[in-house]
Amino acid sequence: MNSDISIVGLSLQIALVATAVTMPLGMFVAWLLVRKQFRGKFVLDVVVSLPLALPPVVIGYALLWLVGTNGWIGQVSESLFGSTLAFTWIAAALAAAIVSLPLVVRSFAAALAGVDPKLEVAARGLGAGSVRTFLTITLPLAYKGVIAGVLLGFVRALSEFGATIVVAGNIPGRTQTVPSAIFTRISAGDTDAAWRLALVSVVLGVIALAVHNWLLKRSANGIERSNGGGR
Amino acid sequence: MPLIFAAASLSDVLTDSAQVYERETGKRVDFSFGGSLTLANQIVQLGAPADGAFLVGERAIERIADADLVGSNGISPMLHNQLTLIGSSDALEVSKLSELLMSEGRIAIGNPDLAPAGEFARQALESSGIWDDIADRVIMTSDVRAAMAAVTSGNAEYAVVYASDVATYRSSLYKELLTIEDGYDSIHYFFVSVKGAKNSELVQDFFTFLAGSNETKGIFDFAGFRWNVHLGPPSGPGTQK
Numbered sequence: 001m002n003s004d005i006s007i008v009g010l011s012l013q014i015a016l017v018a019t020a021v022t023m024p025l026g027m028f029v030a031w032l033l034v035r036k037q038f039r040g041k042f043v044l045d046v047v048v049s050l051p052l053a054l055p056p057v058v059i060g061y062a063l064l065w066l067v068g069t070n071g072w073i074g075q076v077s078e079s080l081f082g083s084t085l086a087f088t089w090i091a092a093a094l095a096a097a098i099v100s101l102p103l104v105v106r107s108f109a110a111a112l113a114g115v116d117p118k119l120e121v122a123a124r125g126l127g128a129g130s131v132r133t134f135l136t137i138t139l140p141l142a143y144k145g146v147i148a149g150v151l152l153g154f155v156r157a158l159s160e161f162g163a164t165i166v167v168a169g170n171i172p173g174r175t176q177t178v179p180s181a182i183f184t185r186i187s188a189g190d191t192d193a194a195w196r197l198a199l200v201s202v203v204l205g206v207i208a209l210a211v212h213n214w215l216l217k218r219s220a221n222g223i224e225r226s227n228g229g230g231r
Numbered sequence: 232m233p234l235i236f237a238a239a240s241l242s243d244v245l246t247d248s249a250q251v252y253e254r255e256t257g258k259r260v261d262f263s264f265g266g267s268l269t270l271a272n273q274i275v276q277l278g279a280p281a282d283g284a285f286l287v288g289e290r291a292i293e294r295i296a297d298a299d300l301v302g303s304n305g306i307s308p309m310l311h312n313q314l315t316l317i318g319s320s321d322a323l324e325v326s327k328l329s330e331l332l333m334s335e336g337r338i339a340i341g342n343p344d345l346a347p348a349g350e351f352a353r354q355a356l357e358s359s360g361i362w363d364d365i366a367d368r369v370i371m372t373s374d375v376r377a378a379m380a381a382v383t384s385g386n387a388e389y390a391v392v393y394a395s396d397v398a399t400y401r402s403s404l405y406k407e408l409l410t411i412e413d414g415y416d417s418i419h420y421f422f423v424s425v426k427g428a429k430n431s432e433l434v435q436d437f438f439t440f441l442a443g444s445n446e447t448k449g450i451f452d453f454a455g456f457r458w459n460v461h462l463g464p465p466s467g468p469g470t471q472k
Contacts, residue, residue: 064277068277068278069277069278074278078278082429083280083429084278084280086277086278086279086280087263087273087277087278087279169263169273170263170265171234171262171263172261172263172264174234174261174263186380187373187374187376187377187380188376188377188380189376189379189380189383189384189400189404191384
């Protein structure tokens with residue numbers, strides 16, 4: 001049986017890569033949803049949020065058909081690397097990214113909505129481009145909410161099970177994450193070892209949520225103060 | 232490093248054997264354990280990166296053969312196993328399967344669609360004429376080890392598992408009630424390297440080591456498996472004993 005430390009390590013690796021994907025993508029989508037008016041906005045919102053409303057196993061299945069031998073991503077990677085992404089840790093990271101994206105987008109959108117658009121308009125009026133405005137005005141004002149969103153997405157990625165086990169399997173040392181190791185240990189009747197990893201999950205979750213809530217509280221106070229000062 | 236997809240019932244013996252293999256040769260193998268039919272489907276339909284497979288039951292290995300994925304060394308029937316009825320520590324004693332009718336408790340077996348152990352268990356329960364009467368208290372699990380765990384965790388009164396599961400995991404949480412000698416297809420384990428896989432030669436090397444080393448053979452013997460490397464294709468139900 002693989003050691004707890006290497007299982008937690010692989011889980012962290014998968015969740016970190018997933019977060020590295022959802023951070024920029026989630027920021028872009030949230031910015032579109034909050035600041036832009038365009039056709040298809042409603043559709044974008046629904047598509048990005050869909051993983052919240054679907055059984056994760058359906059997402060895993062859909063992803064499997066994309067990255068497996070029959071899907072176009074699978075065929076591209078097969079011709080490039082000689083193997084598909086199915087049943088690799090990259091597939092696990094993709095699954096975790098898709099499942100955590102709606103939480104990240106929602107948190108980012110709430111954080112961006114708390115930034116007064118007039119400040120952005122002023123920056124634009126002083127000659128800053130939209131990227132510079134975003135990086136120097138919007139992001140600094142919203143950073144606590146953004147970090148909170150990153151944390152929330154990270155813990156969701158860490159706890160992902162349903163989509164992961166379908167698209168990445170449960171291969172010790174390769175794709176076995178903390179949740180799938182717990183599942184194996186429960187199935188095998190290895191209760192002590194299952195409890196140990198369950199406890200690790202609880203500790204990681206509690207820490208992340210505590211920091212998340214603390215940041216949100218502070219950012220709410222900060223917005224009140226800056227709004228009050230502005231009036 | 233080669234990756235071998237292997238039946239859940241082999242998890243202990245293969246993990247131990249891989250340690251011997253690494254100590255003796257310096258080479259390593261990885262495993263993915265699960266229900267043999269689940270694993271065969273992952274290889275055949277989903278493109279799972281298995282270099283070899285060590286599966287139980289003809290149905291699982293036929294799926295790989297039908298997809299033309301059997302490597303150059305062909306299919307080796309390696310091992311032989313038997314079914315055993317286990318019960319929770321306070322379960323009613325039974326001396327033959329039909330006596331399960333006297334109890335009200337739940338009976339765990341592997342899901343026949345995922346784990347061949349469940350298929351064999353269902354055959355045995357059908358042959359003893361009680362399947363229809365107990366079907367509504369049968370719990371189906373994803374593999375045979377999970378059926379055993381259903382008993383040890385107190386969630387089922389009985390389970391039909393392999394003799395090797397009993398031999399590799401002794402515990403006061405369950406008792407061995409009955410060796411089921413016939414009424415089901417004979418249980419064979421087959422080993423193949425996967426055609427076209429990157430590491431199929433390393434898999435064959437591991438397999439040759441398994442069958443040739445006295446130490447690994449001892450691990451399998453101790454677990455109650457019987458070797459039949461030189462055996463031809465199995466010949467239908469009830470051939471053992």
